[in-house]
Amino acid sequence: MQVYDAPIRDMRFVLEELHADDGFGNLVGFDDFDADTTAAILEEANKFCREVLLPINWSGDQEGCRIENGVVRTPAGFEEAYKSFCESGWAGLGAKAEYGGQGAPHSIAKMVEEMSCSTNLSFGLYPGLTNGAMVAIDGYANEDLKNTYLPRMANGEWSGTMCLTEPHCGTDLGMLRTKAEPQDDGSYLITGNKIFISAGDHDLTDNIIHLVLARLPDAPEGVKGISLFLVPKFLPKDDGTLGDHNNAGPTAIEHKMGLKASATCQMSFDGSKGWLVGSPNKGLAAMFTMMNTERVAVGIQGLGVGEIAYQSAVWYAKDRLQGRSLSGVKNPDGPADPIIVHPDVRRMLMTMRAYNEGCRALSAWVSRALDAEHAAKEPEERERAKDFVALMTPVVKALFTDLGHESAHLAVQVYGGHGYIQESGVEQFARDARIAQIYEGTNGIQALDLVGRKLPDRMGRNLRSFFHPVSNFIEANLADPAIGKLVGGLQQAFGALQLSTGHIAQKGMKDPEEAAAAATDYLRLLGFVAMGYCFAKAAKLAAAKLAEGTDEKAFYEAKLVTARFFFDRLLPPVAAQFMAITSGKASMMDLPADAF
DSSP states (O other): OOOOOOOHHHHHHIIIIITTTSSOOSOTTOTTOOHHHHHHHHHHHHHHIIIIIGGGHHHHHHHOOEEETTEEEOOTTHHHHHHHHHHTTOTTSSSOGGGTOOOOOHHHHHHHHHHHHHHOHHHHHHHHHHHHHHHHHHHHSOHHHHHHHHHHHHTTSEEEEEEOOBTTBSSOGGGOOOEEEEOTTSOEEEEEEEEEEETSSOSSSSEEEEEEEEBOTTOOSGGGGBEEEEEESEEEOTTSOEEEEOSEEEEEEOOOSSOTTSOEEEEEEEEEEEEEESSTTBHHHHHHHHHHHHHHHHHHHHHHHHHHHHHHHHHHHHHOBOSOOTTSOSOTTSSSOBGGGSHHHHHHHHHHHHHHHHHHHHHHHHHHHHHHHHHOSSHHHHHHHHHHHHHHHHHHHHHHHHHHHHHHHHHHHHHGGGGGSGGGSHHHHHHHHHGGGTSSSOHHHHHHHIIIIITTTTTTHHHHHHHHHHHHHHHHHTTOTTTHHHHHHHHHHHHHHHHHHHHHHHHHHHOHHHHHHHHHHHHHHHHHHHHHHHHHHHHHHHHHHHHHOOTTHHHHHHHHHHHHHIIIIISTTHHHHHHHHHTOSHHHHOSOGGGO
16 A cells, blocks of 8 residues: 655755855745745645545556557646646746745755655656756756746646667766757758657647757767757747647657556657757757756656655554564454564564665755755855765765665565555556666766766865764764764764775775775765764764653654664674775776686
């Protein structure tokens, strides 16, 4: 059974308490979003997601998308849900006010994203891709394009896509073949084929705005010759109404493992009219603005699936009667005890809970930095926030999706045989979660980005935005009687991270394969230390609240227990990551290719 109620109290904890001392100061421009307003937004979003999106999650998966007369049709209920989504103002929650959006901070918008990803990940991709496209258009397009397209995207009337991948190339965009021919009126005619285009076509909006990577006739070879173009499905007239079809549309939809209600299209552009976004041959910079936004969003997808998987598993563990507790009968009036009494079921549930709380705490920190990049008062605060976001983006994308997928599989395991049956609803979580580890750059690519670009950038400056607050916290709290033991565990893990960083820096300068061989383990190590730091801070706050007296005793006690579980059970394996990192590349690379 798919069970969900947004963890609003924990969301408010990480937004209002946990990161109050992050050093970014009071951000400018968010005065309208105080604690009461935030609470109201979260409550209304929870209501919408639970009552509108969740009921069509499983049915949408069963029905899937289809093409009729060259147009993709979404499953029953999706059109009505999207209309309600837009009418309720959710489409423009994070969009700039100057384009008709509400201008909410990332830190709030990401919590709402988590809810939609929990209740209906397929649905969430449609507005999610639009948000990312708006970021690229706002950052690089000229004023005419902004004023024409952004207001209608902000209100949900039009949607957006990202068109990178071609049949012969994915991550290696230097092989891209789609052509752009300049026209006398300043436009371009785009010709080529793209695959794996999420929300490439559908029946939810009147128009779809494609951001397409293509090559100009005189473009240099490789990635230095790629430009970005805005290509609408229908050409807008001067008065904003829609004109002719633009020869941009789907040729097929992919038959996928999961996310069946999200239309993943093969797309054809046949002399489709488009406009340059940014400078010629500089399209990757503009597209990566969107991709980095999407990578954080994909991390939130992993968290969202992890949360509903956890809640659904808890419901089943309390309901399913099987066996007796090893410490004595807990349900004397029934034929058996609920399976939540069994230690191994508790292990799985606590693992999922700790993953979700740790990821949510870290995502709130990163989201706060996303806001601070543009809204912090002091230039040095904005710069430090930018460094932190650069460092943590690959971690959020890769670690959150790995852990979300693991939580989905743990939910299936808690359900046992019933979890393997479609009618339970939980096997859908495992299928839906899997793609998040692949798209927007596979998790292996994220790890390579971390060790190959983010660590050496400006002599390791990005790392300081993380290392300094962690080091200061450990020094200040190691002797704290309430949390000293947890801080000691954090100190050990942080030491392993520091040694691993030095090892990669030293070995990677001589042999890039050494750094690449350590990349995935290093990303996980960094991510778990970051979560450990968040848990230690949370434990300190919880201990203080309990000491002074609070009417939310159960919440803060649970926070302490979850933190202890994380430090007892989930953080110690980072020692193995350290050993793997320092073992070198030999056992990975020495076997000849023809021996595989």
